Amino acid sequence: MVRRVVITGMGGLTALGHDWATIGPKLRARQSAVKYMPEWAAFEDIRTRLAAPVQPYDLPPQYNRKSMRSMGPVAVMSTRATELALEDAGLIGNDVLKSGRTGIAYGACAGSAEPVVAFGRMASTGSLKGVTSNTYVQMMSHTGAVNISLFFGITGRVIPSSSACTSGTQAIGFAYETIKYGKQDVMVAGGAEELSLGPTAVFDTLFATSTRNDAPTTTPRPFDRDRDGLVVGEGAATLILEDLEHAQRRGAPIYAEVVGFASNSDGAHVTQPQVETMAAVMQLALEDAGLPPDAIGYVNAHGTATDRGDIAESIATQQVLGKRMPISSLKSYFGHTLGACGSLEAWLSIEMMRANWFAPTINLDNLDPACVELDYLTGSGRAFEVEHIMSNNFAFGGINASLIFKRWPG
Amino acid sequence: MQTQDIFQTLKDTLVEQFELDPAKITPDARLYEDLDLDSIDAVDMVIKLQELTGTKVSPEEFKEVRTVGDVQRVIEKLLAARA
Numbered sequence: 361m362v363r364r365v366v367i368t369g370m371g372g373l374t375a376l377g378h379d380w381a382t383i384g385p386k387l388r389a390r391q392s393a394v395k396y397m398p399e400w401a402a403f404e405d406i407r408t409r410l411a412a413p414v415q416p417y418d419l420p421p422q423y424n425r426k427s428m429r430s431m432g433p434v435a436v437m438s439t440r441a442t443e444l445a446l447e448d449a450g451l452i453g454n455d456v457l458k459s460g461r462t463g464i465a466y467g468a469c470a471g472s473a474e475p476v477v478a479f480g481r482m483a484s485t486g487s488l489k490g491v492t493s494n495t496y497v498q499m500m501s502h503t504g505a506v507n508i509s510l511f512f513g514i515t516g517r518v519i520p521s522s523s524a525c526t527s528g529t530q531a532i533g534f535a536y537e538t539i540k541y542g543k544q545d546v547m548v549a550g551g552a553e554e555l556s557l558g559p560t561a562v563f564d565t566l567f568a569t570s571t572r573n574d575a576p577t578t579t580p581r582p583f584d585r586d587r588d589g590l591v592v593g594e595g596a597a598t599l600i601l602e603d604l605e606h607a608q609r610r611g612a613p614i615y616a617e618v619v620g621f622a623s624n625s626d627g628a629h630v631t632q633p634q635v636e637t638m639a640a641v642m643q644l645a646l647e648d649a650g651l652p653p654d655a656i657g658y659v660n661a662h663g664t665a666t667d668r669g670d671i672a673e674s675i676a677t678q679q680v681l682g683k684r685m686p687i688s689s690l691k692s693y694f695g696h697t698l699g700a701c702g703s704l705e706a707w708l709s710i711e712m713m714r715a716n717w718f719a720p721t722i723n724l725d726n727l728d729p730a731c732v733e734l735d736y737l738t739g740s741g742r743a744f745e746v747e748h749i750m751s752n753n754f755a756f757g758g759i760n761a762s763l764i765f766k767r768w769p770g
Numbered sequence: 771m772q773t774q775d776i777f778q779t780l781k782d783t784l785v786e787q788f789e790l791d792p793a794k795i796t797p798d799a800r801l802y803e804d805l806d807l808d809s810i811d812a813v814d815m816v817i818k819l820q821e822l823t824g825t826k827v828s829p830e831e832f833k834e835v836r837t838v839g840d841v842q843r844v845i846e847k848l849l850a851a852r853a
Contacts, residue, residue: 424789425788425789426811429810429811429814489821491817492813492814492817493810493811493813493814493817494810494814
């Protein structure tokens, strides 16, 4: 017997604010979070000077020396986003967290960047200077997942989902399957990314970053003819997934139901997206949900504004869901938050479904003729009611992931 | 460095590194029970001491340390060995 899985808490730290009440109006105002980064001028070899850093956030007193010694910025954001989501779900202090029936699926591109410097120094000079008891814990790719476990005393399974740009998507998907098949009752699921020059340099080297350095808010431009690449963003978002009966027994708020998930891989090229497998993952998610294509009312695109990615995604989306498919990309506001984007976009897409309004892709002024026909949301977005939404993400190495959420009545 | 100087340096280091109340740092204070440090903190304390003394702490010395006074004696030994 499989169980139904619902979302009972959502929280995050983003470049446009830390709750829907703050973020929603900014989406409606078409406000970009992209900024010029003067401090990056020192890095001559990097062409882009643009990023979308997370807005400042407060940490309550429980974030003290001992609880934070194992955290770099990415782990702090993972933990704080999770705290906001657990508060939202009414689960702070609930016995279920420490019962072994609550688990964690969480990821990021990598751990924090600063500790890498200490190990780099060791490799190049032989000196252990700067290496402490926690250097590795801050650097490791599952630093967010374990710090969440330590901070909240969560004792169930930990599923690290550090798969670059599908980290948050897979986290939600793996969490959904874990509850669906009865292995846990509650799952903390999400992803995070701290702003560092590493990922920026990676995309810059591949000529995949936007270099509209003198006009930050005009980029990224997903699906637009004049797009010139992505902008790296920062943030964290956590969803609390819960067995429906468990949620109903404790009278929890329910935001949406997770009804479909699929993940596959291209097995072809490290950076070139493959239409066939991208389409396959959407098809597989539909099958998992037991839904026909026309049940999907809105697609939240990966839409990074890279040259090939946008084209491939548009073709795959049209193949599976048809030309009529309303679609937009939140990366036009937040940049590419990498490990965070899957959960951040899932969270905000669910909020948009609840608000019966879907944000436009800003900076999409002239559709690239190579991007095939879809119902691209532009202008002031669109007010309409849907039953199901799909959120897709695609990662380096050819990882594809697709999630389907269902409106929760009431 | 004189014994008193070493104690003061150690005290300053502990206060700064672990956000401790200076009044609690006496030679008899037990690291784990009285100062609420744990094994991970002890490792970082030793790393700091190694930086201060410019020498390596042996695993035996590390394991025998219980109180602030013990730490002070290890530092004295390291400094004497270095001299």
